[in-house]
Structures are given as structure tokens and as C-alpha cells.
Amino acid sequence: MMRTRPLKVALLGCGVVGSEVARIMTTHADDLAARIGAPVELAGVAVRRTGKARDGIDPALVTTDATALVKRGDIDVVVEVIGGIEPARTLITTAFEHGASVVSANKALLAQDGAALHAAAETHGKDLYYEAAVAGAIPLIRPLRESLAGDKVNRVLGIVNGTTNFILDKMDSTGAGYQEALDEATALGYAEADPTADVEGFDAAAKAAILAGIAFHTRVRLDDVYREGMTEVTAADFRSAKEMGCTIKLLAICERSKDGTSVTARVHPAMIPLSHPLASVRGAYNAVFVESDAAGQLMFYGPGAGGSPTASAVLGDLVAVCRNRLSGATGPGESAYADLTVSPMGDVVTRYHISLDVADKPGVLAQVATVFAEHGVSIDTVRQQGKDGEASLVVVTHRASDASLSGTVEALRKLDTVRGVASIMRVEGE
Amino acid sequence: MMRTRPLKVALLGCGVVGSEVARIMTTHADDLAARIGAPVELAGVAVRRTGKARDGIDPALVTTDATALVKRGDIDVVVEVIGGIEPARTLITTAFEHGASVVSANKALLAQDGAALHAAAETHGKDLYYEAAVAGAIPLIRPLRESLAGDKVNRVLGIVNGTTNFILDKMDSTGAGYQEALDEATALGYAEADPTADVEGFDAAAKAAILAGIAFHTRVRLDDVYREGMTEVTAADFRSAKEMGCTIKLLAICERSKDGTSVTARVHPAMIPLSHPLASVRGAYNAVFVESDAAGQLMFYGPGAGGSPTASAVLGDLVAVCRNRLSGATGPGESAYADLTVSPMGDVVTRYHISLDVADKPGVLAQVATVFAEHGVSIDTVRQQGKDGEASLVVVTHRASDASLSGTVEALRKLDTVRGVASIMRVEGE
The missing domain is CATH 3.30.360.10 (Dihydrodipicolinate Reductase; domain 2)
Structure with missing residues (x-):
């Protein structure tokens, strides 16, 4: 059962991702229509500068007035691929106010203002989808x-x-x-x-x-x-x-x-x-x-980036949001009910690989080991390498908190026999 | 906004997967309720034999009459983890007829009767989800x-x-x-x-x-x-x-x-x-x-199998189907609009690795190569190994149709100098 009145899409941004979204909307129009249950129509494309030729995009659709485009009132879905905080944020909230759902690829904005944007979407009963914001084409x-x-x-x-x-x-x-x-x-x-x-x-x-x-x-x-x-x-x-x-x-x-x-x-x-x-x-x-x-x-x-992969993610969201509009439903919104404490880095527990440049004389290892012990950081393995008066110690610890490790390193730096901390690297995925 | 009337779930099958679904529904009840927007309640569990103690499942919920359970009329979602064609198929269609949506992990049934089951779901305006049917926990x-x-x-x-x-x-x-x-x-x-x-x-x-x-x-x-x-x-x-x-x-x-x-x-x-x-x-x-x-x-x-991973997929579907019921929508149904021709194996084009046992005498390679050429199968590399009167030929082809390769192999078997076809293996993913 195909609805014939098309769903109208406004595209904000026509760079690497936006132009690919527009291209696929044209070349795969029949597939998109079949999968959504109604045709989708590119109703407007907001760009920074007009005048540039844009393959396959009707010049009459191109505008520099993004605000007027999202305010038109007949737009079903706004696709935001401008990036950055402003004007993207204002355009998205304006889009919700004027009845559109939003698909965005904007990780910076979502990370900074996701809660407010989700709240705006919910207030207006609209969808906010952003699969493309994390890891490009990878469904995540x-x-x-x-x-x-x-x-x-x-x-x-x-x-x-x-x-x-x-x-x-x-x-x-x-x-x-x-x-x-x-x-x-x-x-x-x-x-x-x-x-x-x-x-x-x-x-x-x-x-x-x-x-x-x-x-x-x-x-x-x-x-x-x-x-x-x-x-x-x-x-x-x-x-x-x-x-x-x-x-x-x-x-x-x-x-x-x-x-x-x-x-x-x-x-x-x-x-x-x-x-x-x-x-x-x-x-x-x-x-x-x-x-x-x-x-x-x-x-x-x-692929985590690139025009086509990101466009694939955007279009998957576009299909979902269009389906939701046709069925009068919205997809899952923000889910923050668990409201867990977000702990600082000091609380993270992991293992560490530390390389120290040390004096090549007896007792250094004992001194270093004592510092680790005093800070409650248990050593898994240690390797000494000495040559021409220069020596290094490579210490791999058992699991310890980042705060304990920081305290250990600070104390190590104060030892006369430790000439420098060459590197500290966390060890993950074991 | 939490709805307080719970959504009722009927579980068909309480083996490795079913018991894990029931367990998680109990232990994670609050999370599921928060994510769905309403509590979910295990309303009945159909098993083959009662009498067995089932950890954490109220014995009053357990029945051997699966048909009566799916016909109750107050069931929101039927979770089918029995497997096999019957009685699963009849129970699922009965569930749709009596107003329930269905989550299934039944790959055999979906592969054999997916079209009919999707049609039944659509007729009754209900969901049929089956993430767990393919590759267990992997979202696919x-x-x-x-x-x-x-x-x-x-x-x-x-x-x-x-x-x-x-x-x-x-x-x-x-x-x-x-x-x-x-x-x-x-x-x-x-x-x-x-x-x-x-x-x-x-x-x-x-x-x-x-x-x-x-x-x-x-x-x-x-x-x-x-x-x-x-x-x-x-x-x-x-x-x-x-x-x-x-x-x-x-x-x-x-x-x-x-x-x-x-x-x-x-x-x-x-x-x-x-x-x-x-x-x-x-x-x-x-x-x-x-x-x-x-x-x-x-x-x-x-993980492609196992009780817990499969239960994870089932529960993801359960949450989606419950959300759909609350919003009065259904998720995507069968999409078969493209209606492409499904071609037989003979049309498949790939590369082949063929090991032949051959007579160790001059001219064998020329004979074999002629057979490949006559069937339009181009050879990429060939390796001769001879020892003690025994010899083998390992041929790797360029891309060719499975029909051409089959014809080639049939003709090779007829050669006096070919004692046997030791193995034929397709080469993929290049």
C-alpha cells in the first residue's frame, strides 16, 4: 500500500555527506519509496554559498536561508549534516518547533547538547535520530x-x-x-x-x-x-x-x-x-x-567516516523516521532513567605499563617497588635493562585505580634514582 | 511516564533459551519496564512436561496447554522458543489471531514459512520479530x-x-x-x-x-x-x-x-x-x-548460539514489540517488493581450487588445461607435484560460473590420465 503524497525532506549542508545523501535519494528513489511506504522528496537544500553547480540537485531547491527552510512548516524530516554547534543547534530546535523530525550526523552537538535536543524532540512529539554521529556507517x-x-x-x-x-x-x-x-x-x-x-x-x-x-x-x-x-x-x-x-x-x-x-x-x-x-x-x-x-x-x-558510509547511516535513519511519521509513532527517545553516577578518571581500574629511566646502580628496583607498594599498586612483572651506565625499568602492574597509579608516578618522579618516566600506557582488553 | 497495567508475555518453551528469557524478565524487570514504558509480566509458560522444578518461575504459570495459552486473548506478546515447524507454526498464527504480537527464535520455521507468517502478522496488524533466529545475540x-x-x-x-x-x-x-x-x-x-x-x-x-x-x-x-x-x-x-x-x-x-x-x-x-x-x-x-x-x-x-546470547536477542525484540504496542504502531514487516529472480547454483560466479590425482607422465597438464579451456574456465595458477609415479595437479581458476566448473570437473573425470578429483573448494572473500 503506497501513499502517494511524498514525505518532504530538507537537507541542511551539502558537503561530502550531504551531496551523497541527495544523490542516493535521487538514484534510489524507488527503493526508498518501497521501503518507507511513500515517496520521499528533496524539498530544499540549505548551503553556505549558492552558485556552485551541484550534480543532480535542482538549483531551484538550493537556498542559503536554512532558517526559512526549517520554518516552512511542510517539511517532514530535516537532515542536518552541517556539523558544529551553531547554527546546527538552533536549526534543529526550530525544525522540531515547526513539525519536522530530525536526522543528524552531528557528534559534537549530540555530545554537548543531546539531552536538550532530545527534550525538544519529545516536547514536540518528534524523532531525533543520529546513527551517523558515531562510527559512520557502522550500525551502533x-x-x-x-x-x-x-x-x-x-x-x-x-x-x-x-x-x-x-x-x-x-x-x-x-x-x-x-x-x-x-x-x-x-x-x-x-x-x-x-x-x-x-x-x-x-x-x-x-x-x-x-x-x-x-x-x-x-x-x-x-x-x-x-x-x-x-x-x-x-x-x-x-x-x-x-x-x-x-x-x-x-x-x-x-x-x-x-x-x-x-x-x-x-x-x-x-x-x-x-x-x-x-x-x-x-x-x-x-x-x-x-x-x-x-x-x-x-x-x-x-568504515567510520567518509561521504558514502555516513550517508548510508543517515538514510537508514531517514527511512526509520519516515516510517514512524507514516504510522504516527515515534522511535525510542533519550533513555536516561538509570541515572548512574559518572565517576572521574581516578576511579577507573585497569592495568598499566610503565617505562622508567633509572640510575644503573644497586637498590633501584627495591626503591621503585617500595613506591608501588606504598600506593597499593601491585606489580605483575618488572624487567630491568642496563647498558653503558643507562638503565631502564619496565613495570607492568596488576589492576589498580588510576588515582593510585597517578600517586605512584608522582612519587616515582621524586626519587633521585629515577631520571624520568619514559611512558605510561594503560593495558586494556585482557 | 510509566503505564502501570503490565504487558503480558506468554513464553512457549522453557529450555535453555526460554528459562534464560524468564530469568532475565524477573531479574531485570525494572530495567525492562523503564525501557518499555510499562512493566512486563510473565503471564504463562508452556512446556512439554510439568512437574520439573523451574528456578524462579511460579509453578502456577506453567502449563502444557500451549494452545490455550496463546488463545487467552489477554496476551500482548508470545515468545516462541520451542523450535521446529509444528506446533510452533500453528501456535504463532493462533497467537496473531488472538491479538498477540510474536517474538520467535525459530530459524527453521522462518526460513520455511516466513512469508506466510509475515502475512498473518500483517493481516492482524501485529509484529513478528526474530532477531534471535540468525546468529544468536549478534544484531543482524x-x-x-x-x-x-x-x-x-x-x-x-x-x-x-x-x-x-x-x-x-x-x-x-x-x-x-x-x-x-x-x-x-x-x-x-x-x-x-x-x-x-x-x-x-x-x-x-x-x-x-x-x-x-x-x-x-x-x-x-x-x-x-x-x-x-x-x-x-x-x-x-x-x-x-x-x-x-x-x-x-x-x-x-x-x-x-x-x-x-x-x-x-x-x-x-x-x-x-x-x-x-x-x-x-x-x-x-x-x-x-x-x-x-x-x-x-x-x-x-x-556468540551465535547459547541460552544467554539468544535470550538477549529475544529480549531486545520483546522490548521493541512492547514499545510498538504501547504506541499503537507496528515495526517493519516483510519487505519483498524487489522480487528479484533467485538464480540456481550454476549461475554463481566465483574462483575454485581443484586438486587432481593424475598419472605421472608427459602431456597430462596439457590435457587438463585443454578441458578447462573448452569449458571457458580460465586458469589462474597450476602446480604440479610428482613423486614415485604418483602426481597431483593443483589448479586455481579465475572467476567462472559454477555450471562451467561442474562441466569442467565432469570432463576431467573422464580423462584416462586423471585418477581422481581429490577436492574442489570455492575461494571467496578476495
Whole structure:
């Protein structure tokens, strides 16, 4: 049973993702209509500058007045692929006020203002979908909030930034240093001219906030996410990782505490065993590992960025939102009922790999071991390497809180015999 | 906003999966209520034999009269985890007639009668969900029919049977033969006393039919699926695979033809390159690789069977179906609008690895090569091994149709110089 009046879609942004959304809406119009139960029509495209030729888009649809477009009142779904906080935020809330549902790919906005946007959607009885905001084409939001709705998620461990995974994979496979690998990523178009958002973990932190919120049915703000970039990772760290049977990945980690009453969310480079499914995620691919009570260990893998993959996620949401409008229903909104405490980084419990430059004389190991013991951090293995008066100690700990480890490191730095802390790396996924 | 009248759930079957569904419904009652927006109540449990103590289930709820239970008229959702065709089929259609929606984990039934069951659900305006029918806990049905609803799926390549993956993984890692690996799988509980459904590919074929139907929006019947078991795979095949940089997996493969007008579905053992993400799927785990126009390559990985994982999938569906009932909507039903031709195995195009036992004399290779050429099958590489009057030829072909390959093999068998065809293995995932 096909309804003939089309659903009207307003597209905000017509860059790499937006143009691909428009293209697929045209080329796959019949499929979309069949899957939705009504045709969808591109009713307007808001851009920053007109005048540029846009393949397959009727120039009459193109406007620079995004606000007027979302206020038209006859728009069924607004697709927001502008990115950034403003004007995206105001446009989305305006869209809800004027009767539209919204599909967004905007991780920064969702991470910062997800709660307010969800509230606006609910007030107006509209949908807010954003599968494309996390890990591009990989279905992740929908599996977490729908497929696992009857389960209890305990941990989400993900490679959610393709740029940094490309760089780390390159360092791992070639022995290159960070700068050299970054230069190659830039040359190949995997890193932007200013790579800060990727390499400093801001992008991954936004995704971690979104994932943690959905996984734990708890509001997790961007400020709640501990963030550490991967610019300090060295070729020496990769050599250490290999000795441990590990590689290094920039991970977004969302965890429920053992007692179940609190959660943490963090982004930082970490060693993971080569046997872990995330270790073999190569190049710019993304993958997210989910651990839950009943399902056990699941992994979702795919391209985490790019015009087509992101458009695929946007269009999947578009179909769902259109179906909802036809049936007069809305999909699942924000679920924050669990309202768990979001604990700071100091409460995170994991293992650590610490490399120390130390004086090459007797008694150093005893001194260092005493410091660990005093801070309640139990040592798993320690390895001494000495050569030409220089010496290093590599300590791998048992599980300890981040606060205890920080205290340990601070005390180690004060020892005369410790010349420097060469690196501290968390060990995950064991 | 919590509705206080509970939604009533009837559970058909209380074995490994059913008892876990009941357990989680009790222990996670508050979470389920919060996520659904109303409490869910276990209103009845149909079993084959009463009298057995069932942990945490009120004996007053247990009945052997499943028909009476689904006919009660006050049941919101029937959860069918009996398996098999009858009485499951009749109970499900009766449930629809009496106003209930249905969540099922029954792959055999869905593969055989999915169309009729979907039609019954639609007639009565009810939901039929069955995430648990394919690959246990791995979200797959929902991603395929919802997340990828705006995309065009071209291929689904999956390890969807844990028993056979355990056996093949064991053969790969230890060099064991099929029987030895099967015995170990049986001893460890990974294989049933009668392993036919698994090792002969019947289980995987049912899943392939379901996956192909959803992926291609086309009805694919169980009879449409080509099926070849893995009982003939030998340790020698694994050695051959290793020489090719491959391993062997039992794959369910659903493909759209190059011209897009037809599809095929098949289950058979195949060599895949070690670099393919499916190659590293170990033990009894399942994984499904999906290739689509816009999203590119996605993979979904997790436990494909077991009480808890299957219960996780069932409960995810239960939450979705309950939400739909509260909002007065139904989820996506069968989508078979594309109505593509389902082509027979002969039309499948892939590469082949063929081992021949041949006479050790001059001219054999020329004869063999002529037969391949006559049938239009182009040879990629050929390797001759001779020793003590015995000789073998290992031929790897370029892409050719299964019909051409079959014709080739038939003609090869007629050659005096060919003593036997030791193995034929398809090569996939390149």
C-alpha cells in the first residue's frame, strides 16, 4: 500500500555527506519509496554559498536561508549534516518547533547538547535520530538502544576515530614515529590540515559520551569524558607493546563499575593484546566491542567516516523516521532513567605499563617497588635493562585505580634514582 | 511516564533459551519496564512436561496447554522458543489471531514459512520479530532491515553456525581431521549427539534464506539455497588452503548478481584469505560480513548460539514489540517488493581450487588445461607435484560460473590420465 503524497525532506549542508545523501535519494528513489511506504522528496537544500553547480540537485531547491527552510512548516524530516554547534543547534530546535523530525550526523552537538535536543524532540512529539554521529556507517546506536534493550551493557570499547587508527596502524606496521605517520595520513587525505580534533581525542571523546549515555541509560556529558590524545605515542611504545604481545590503539572506553552503581567514560591510547578482535582493525576502519551480561562479547566493524558510509547511516535513519511519521509513532527517545553516577578518571581500574629511566646502580628496583607498594599498586612483572651506565625499568602492574597509579608516578618522579618516566600506557582488553 | 497495567508475555518453551528469557524478565524487570514504558509480566509458560522444578518461575504459570495459552486473548506478546515447524507454526498464527504480537527464535520455521507468517502478522496488524533466529545475540536482522534500509546490500558473507566453525577452527589450528575435531566438539558440548543439522549445513542454509530475503527485499525460500556440508573437508584441504594464504570456513553467502537483477544464496565450505576479517573468527563465534553500495564493508561479530546470547536477542525484540504496542504502531514487516529472480547454483560466479590425482607422465597438464579451456574456465595458477609415479595437479581458476566448473570437473573425470578429483573448494572473500 503506497501513499502517494511524498514525505518532504530538507537537507541542511551539502558537503561530502550531504551531496551523497541527495544523490542516493535521487538514484534510489524507488527503493526508498518501497521501503518507507511513500515517496520521499528533496524539498530544499540549505548551503553556505549558492552558485556552485551541484550534480543532480535542482538549483531551484538550493537556498542559503536554512532558517526559512526549517520554518516552512511542510517539511517532514530535516537532515542536518552541517556539523558544529551553531547554527546546527538552533536549526534543529526550530525544525522540531515547526513539525519536522530530525536526522543528524552531528557528534559534537549530540555530545554537548543531546539531552536538550532530545527534550525538544519529545516536547514536540518528534524523532531525533543520529546513527551517523558515531562510527559512520557502522550500525551502533540502533543495536545499542534497540537490539540490546533487554540486556545489560557493561563495557563499550571502541576504535571510533579512523584518522588516529590509520596513524597508529602505520606506526605499528612500519616502525614509523608519530610525525612521520601523521604526515602520511595527511598526504593521503586521512588527516585534516589541522588534525587536532582527531589526534587529541576530541572527536573520539564526543562519540564516547554519546555511546556511554545510550549504553548505560545515563546522561554522560562531554565534560565527563576523560581525554588524552595520541601525539605522545612513540615508536618505542610500539616496541614495548610488541614485547607484551600487544599493539596500541586509541580507545574510547565506557565502563560500568563492578558494583554497577557508577560508570566512567574515557579516551586514551592503550595497549591491547594482539589476540583481541580490536587489535586487527586496520587502516582507517572503526570497530566497537560491546560486552553485556547476556549477549557476551559483540563487535561491530566498518568504515567510520567518509561521504558514502555516513550517508548510508543517515538514510537508514531517514527511512526509520519516515516510517514512524507514516504510522504516527515515534522511535525510542533519550533513555536516561538509570541515572548512574559518572565517576572521574581516578576511579577507573585497569592495568598499566610503565617505562622508567633509572640510575644503573644497586637498590633501584627495591626503591621503585617500595613506591608501588606504598600506593597499593601491585606489580605483575618488572624487567630491568642496563647498558653503558643507562638503565631502564619496565613495570607492568596488576589492576589498580588510576588515582593510585597517578600517586605512584608522582612519587616515582621524586626519587633521585629515577631520571624520568619514559611512558605510561594503560593495558586494556585482557 | 510509566503505564502501570503490565504487558503480558506468554513464553512457549522453557529450555535453555526460554528459562534464560524468564530469568532475565524477573531479574531485570525494572530495567525492562523503564525501557518499555510499562512493566512486563510473565503471564504463562508452556512446556512439554510439568512437574520439573523451574528456578524462579511460579509453578502456577506453567502449563502444557500451549494452545490455550496463546488463545487467552489477554496476551500482548508470545515468545516462541520451542523450535521446529509444528506446533510452533500453528501456535504463532493462533497467537496473531488472538491479538498477540510474536517474538520467535525459530530459524527453521522462518526460513520455511516466513512469508506466510509475515502475512498473518500483517493481516492482524501485529509484529513478528526474530532477531534471535540468525546468529544468536549478534544484531543482524535489525541492522539489515533498518540501519541499511537506505542502502543497497550487494553481498552477505557469514559464519552463521558455531558448531562447524569450532570444528574447522580446530582442524586449522591443530591439523586434526574432521572426525577428530567433531569428537572434540561433541565432548565439549559444541556439537549435538546427532550433528547432521550443523555439519551438513541445514542450520546455516535456513539462516542464509532469512538473511537473503531481508538483504535483497526478495522472498528466498529454503529450497532456493544451495547447500553443501563440511564433512568432506580434510586436513589436506587445510594444508592446501595454507599454501594459498587462506583458511577454510563454512560460509553462508547471499549475493546480488553484477547486473543487479538476480540473487543467489548458498552454504558451503570455502577458502578465504587469512587477511579477511572472517578468517580470524575463532571457536564457536559467528560473524557476518555485509557489503553494500554506500556503507561499504561492515562486519557483525559475536556468540551465535547459547541460552544467554539468544535470550538477549529475544529480549531486545520483546522490548521493541512492547514499545510498538504501547504506541499503537507496528515495526517493519516483510519487505519483498524487489522480487528479484533467485538464480540456481550454476549461475554463481566465483574462483575454485581443484586438486587432481593424475598419472605421472608427459602431456597430462596439457590435457587438463585443454578441458578447462573448452569449458571457458580460465586458469589462474597450476602446480604440479610428482613423486614415485604418483602426481597431483593443483589448479586455481579465475572467476567462472559454477555450471562451467561442474562441466569442467565432469570432463576431467573422464580423462584416462586423471585418477581422481581429490577436492574442489570455492575461494571467496578476495
